[in-house]
Amino acid sequence: xxxxxxxxxxxxxxxxxxxxxxxxxxxxxxxxxxxxxxxxxxxxxxxxxxxxxxxxxxxxxxxxxxxxxxxxxxxxxxxxxxxxxxxxxxxxxxxxxxxxxxxxxxxxxxxxxxxxxxxxxxxxxxxxxxxxxxxxxxxxxxxxxxxxxxxxxxxxxxxxxxxxxxxxxxxxxxxxxxxxxxxxxxxxxxxxxxxxxxxxxxxxxxxxxxxxxxxxxxxxxxxxxxxxxxxxxxxxxxxxxxxxxxxx
Amino acid sequence: xxxxxxxxxxxxxxxxxxxxxxxxxxxxxxxxxxxxxxxxxxxxxxxxxxxxxxxxxxxxxxxxxxxxxxxxxxxxxxxxxxxxxxxxxxxxxxxxxxxxxxxxxxxxx
Numbered sequence: 276x277x278x279x280x281x282x283x284x285x286x287x288x289x290x291x292x293x294x295x296x297x298x299x300x301x302x303x304x305x306x307x308x309x310x311x312x313x314x315x316x317x318x319x320x321x322x323x324x325x326x327x328x329x330x331x332x333x334x335x336x337x338x339x340x341x342x343x344x345x346x347x348x349x350x351x352x353x354x355x356x357x358x359x360x361x362x363x364x365x366x367x368x369x370x371x372x373x374x375x376x377x378x379x380x381x382x383x384x385x386x387x388x389x390x391x392x393x394x395x396x397x398x399x400x401x402x403x404x405x406x407x408x409x410x411x412x413x414x415x416x417x418x419x420x421x422x423x424x425x426x427x428x429x430x431x432x433x434x435x436x437x438x439x440x441x442x443x444x445x446x447x448x449x450x451x452x453x454x455x456x457x458x459x460x461x462x463x464x465x466x467x468x469x470x471x472x473x474x475x476x477x478x479x480x481x482x483x484x485x486x487x488x489x490x491x492x493x494x495x496x497x498x499x500x501x502x503x504x505x506x507x508x509x510x511x512x513x514x515x516x517x518x519x520x521x522x523x
Numbered sequence: 524x525x526x527x528x529x530x531x532x533x534x535x536x537x538x539x540x541x542x543x544x545x546x547x548x549x550x551x552x553x554x555x556x557x558x559x560x561x562x563x564x565x566x567x568x569x570x571x572x573x574x575x576x577x578x579x580x581x582x583x584x585x586x587x588x589x590x591x592x593x594x595x596x597x598x599x600x601x602x603x604x605x606x607x608x609x610x611x612x613x614x615x616x617x618x619x620x621x622x623x624x625x626x627x628x629x630x631x632x
Contacts, residue, residue: 371546371555373562373575417546420555444562446577448546458547458581 346404353401360395360426361411368425368435368450368462369417375444383442390434392427413456417448432466532560532611534570536621538593542577544586544602554586554602557610590614592621 303309311319346354361367375383384394399418406415423445425435430452439445447459457465468474492500542558544551560566562575586602588610598617600610 371559373559373577374564374567376564413547416549416551419552420559446579448579459579460581 350401350404353397354405357397357402357405358409360424361409364426364428366392366425366427366430366432366435366450366452369414369448370423370425370439371446371448372421372423373444373446375442379442379444383438383445386438387425387435390427390431391429392425392431392435395424395426397424411451411456414449414451422448430465432462436463436466532566532569532615533618533622534561534566534573536592536594536618536625537570537573538591539574539576540588540590542575542586542588543580543584544577545580545582545584547581548583548586550603551586553605553607553610554588554600556607557588557600557602560607560611590617592617594621594624596621 301309372380380394387394399420399422402418403415406412406418427435432450432452436447439447447462449459450457450462452462452465492503540561542554544554546555558575558577567573567575588600588602590598590600592598598614600613602610
């Protein structure tokens with residue numbers, strides 16, 4: 276096919292053919308890679324496919340700490356609620372809940388509600404970010420895992436401890452009572468403290484003990500008083516004599 | 524927590540589990556997670572006689588989980604430098620060894 280084409284294109288001798296036979300002389304399908312025409316080579320290099328960079332597999336690198344990220348509106352709402360809770364309530368106890376059923380939770384909530392203690396659940400992340408900014412930053416390590424908050428306006432520790440003792444799965448971790456952070460043992464010792472009135476009464480009675488004794492002595496018969504004073508003088512003199520003997 | 528959802532923990536050879544930790548320390552996370560896994564319904568349902576006792580302390584001590592088996596052996600897991608999944612895998616390997624021993628003993632009889 277190519278040979279017949281060549282013959283027609285060369286009519287006279289000595290003349291250059293006005294049409295060149297392009298189809299003969301090189302094959303299109305070769306075993307080696309045919310050198311591309313320069314223009315085609317340029318075009319191919321310009322239009323080369325560059326795939327997008329594939330991300331690293333999950334878990335290959337540690338997570339970058341995302342700083343200065345704005346809170347979403349739900350988080351802001353929860354933080355407002357938390358702020359009001361911390362301002363209003365005197366007792367905030369943190370309890371770890373390890374697998375209690377819904378029935379047990381309901382019973383516990385009912386028991387505590389009778390004494391005015393509310394049971395609240397807050398997400399740990401929000402809690403920790405709120406505590407970081409507030410003055411209660413030392414409570415932050417308590418909030419790991421499934422935690423429950425017991426909140427009350429008055430510190431009713433005895434009732435709370437009794438209800439926690441009956442429930443098997445709730446574990447008291449710590450409490451913030453009257454803006455003081457207490458551990459579990461601290462809470463127990465706080466519960467054993469007598470009430471404020473009792474302590475005040477004890478203090479007053481201790482201070483007025485001596486004055487009341489002197490007042491009672493003065494009110495007795497004068498003969499008794501003179502006998503007491505003579506005894507007192509004798510004791511003082513006997514103490515003074517041995518001391519002078521020791522000195523010499 | 525992915526480990527616990529894929530592989531169930533069986534407590535058949537365990538007598539009781541005691542744990543003590545100080546919640547104000549920063550190395551307590553793994554111990555608490557381990558405890559919560561052990562106290563979940565599924566795991567407790569495998570052996571109702573097994574007790575999970577946990578004590579909260581405040582003396583900067585290291586978190587320790589002690590597991591007592593039915594044949595008297597004890598496994599102590601010090602959770603200060605351990606991951607939750609590592610503790611679980613150690614516990615499960617011990618339990619598997621105990622089960623094998625029990626099976627062999629039953630087969631001999």
